[in-house]
Amino acid sequence: MTEEKHILTMLVDNEPGVLSRIVGLFSGRGFNIESLCVAETIDPKVSRITIVTKANEPLVEQIEKQLRKLINVIKLRDLTGSGSVQREMALICVRAKLENRDEILRMVDIFRCKVVDVGPEYYIIEATGTEEKMKALVNLLKPMGIKKIARTGTIALFREPH
């Protein structure tokens, strides 16, 4: 059975130890985490966690069931596919030698990024988009020399019905 990427989003009680329960479940049962995002929602008692995992169909079913079984998981959805909007953000510190500066700025323009810090030999670029877009951008910047990168991992929301 083929493994596919799944974006699981869940609302959880915003309490100490909840993230540890979820992460512990993944490590204890040998599930995989590709990325993980956590932050408070509008309701300060509730946080949203988004986990990207790679698994085959029966395993994803098991992961979802195990997560739902946790007392602190209020609601869980699989946001894989076109029914949802998915984004991640990256901060990329790229080496910017004189001969490359124009090329980098062109790419920032094409990928609709922003330069958020400038130095004599570097730019820090803020980029958002789908995971594919991030990968494409990183691939194009690599030859110039990426000094550092920080990525958030995917977050996603279901599209509201029209």
Next chain:
Amino acid sequence: MKLTGAQILMEVLKEEGVNSIFGFPGGATIDIHDNLEKTDLRHYLVRHEQGAVHAADGYARVTGKVGVCLVTSGPGATNAVTGVATAYMDSIPMVIISGQVPTHLIGNDAFQEVDIVGITRPCTKHNYLVPSVEELPRILKEAFHIARSGRPGPVLVDIPKNVQQATTNFKPKQKVKLKSYNPTYKPNSKQLRKVVDLIMTAKRPMIFAGGGVILSKGAEELTKLARSTKIPVTMSLMGLGGFPGSDPLSLGMIGMHGTYRANMSTGKCDLLIGIGVRFDDRVTGKTDCFAAQAEIVHIDIDPTSIRKNVPVSIPVVGDCKSSLEVINNYLAEEDLEKLTANRGPWLDQIEQWKQNFKLAYTQEEEIKPQYVVEKLYELTRGEAIITTEVGQNQMWAAQFYHFDRPGHFVTSGGLGTMGFGLPAAIGAQVAFPDALVVDVAGDGSIQMNIQEMATAVQYKLPVKVVILNNCYLGMVRQWQELFYDKRYACTCMDHAPDFVKLAEAFGAVGLRATRPEEVEDVLRQGLETPGPVIMDFRVTKEEGVYPMVPAGAPITEMLLV
């Protein structure tokens, strides 16, 4: 009403119908123990915290109520972990109260501090560190609710010492409100209709019943279903007693040491109805070959159990008892005479398997362990509460003692915890002071919690311990015999204590049998003696448990002798 945290705990324990607690005090529980003394709650002082948890576990298994134990912080709590994991694996309702260092010391590596909530997260159904006395009543109510509802399990509540001492306004009988926790009790009746349709058309159906039947108190409905449709029933280790073992439709236990007919039936059946089971690896053997010709129905209250290990044709999430009731109601409208009239060939086949290989042993000069269990069954007329340790003793008890009612077989199935039987027997005896409670033990595992004999003697709990003493860690030795060219590495235990003298040292009675003709007398005398008794049976050293399915093999491929 202004109460301290420790007093609130007493109030909630009373509200929840608790009357017995198993525990061991320490610096972080003094306030609680101090208040316990002022109530009607009975506290049983064990000799090791693992014993407290197993005793609460044994109490819960025979009563169906939530078992409660109380341990101190640090080593008290870590000693309890094996017991907590044992209860978790077997879905036993339990609340573990642990003392914790005061909140301002948490995280400071304080004396006797350990992050027990972190440690027990993967082996509890849920757990709590109580941050303040204001939160305590809600958390305690939730803990009992979670422990006993849905698929039951242990819930740990860690209470810092200053929370026990702080006061707050206590409102009695608070309602539990948990928005994210709603176990599905009511099964989907459309799914169950499909199950009934399969029952009506199947030629070789069988039922596979597990601990869920016992936990949901569904044994009666199961028996009704099996008898009205003449469907044979096999049980997991945890399911023994869920269907009468002496009924002709009983196939006995399934799995690695299951009966020949039970294992062969799964290979040939065309419908397998799993109820309250989780298709554990000790049951299925090689999963690809398990019930390969059958449509599999799986009824369980825990959705994660379904399709975890085996593919299922009809999944049903719901309470076992309620599901069985719905099935029986549907069946009441069907032509069952016609259905059961065609059952002949299948039951004949099973009878033939039964004749081909019976659970048996050859009587020799020495005492056979199976003979001891068989005699125990006869002398107690199958009515004793049997607890076991883990290993060969456990399997022989499961094979040769036939359980006709639920709540009479208390064994660590999932975790396989040696040292479980004696403290569990103590818990069962506390629940039913007049019942005959017997721990079937091995010489290896009895030594793991033998200190609890002192508890039994102190509280005059007349538990009987039957040691099948072969001077080996017998189950591992059996694997070494079969799969490691008889290299008995580290399994020989020829330096055991003299169990008769040991019993006497504890203030109990010790008896011994070394020859087969002494077995019955020693058993009779031991069972009739008031107070705790240890009976030491010197059995054949290298006896094996058979049938045996090698780990990972299909369960129809058994080693028979």
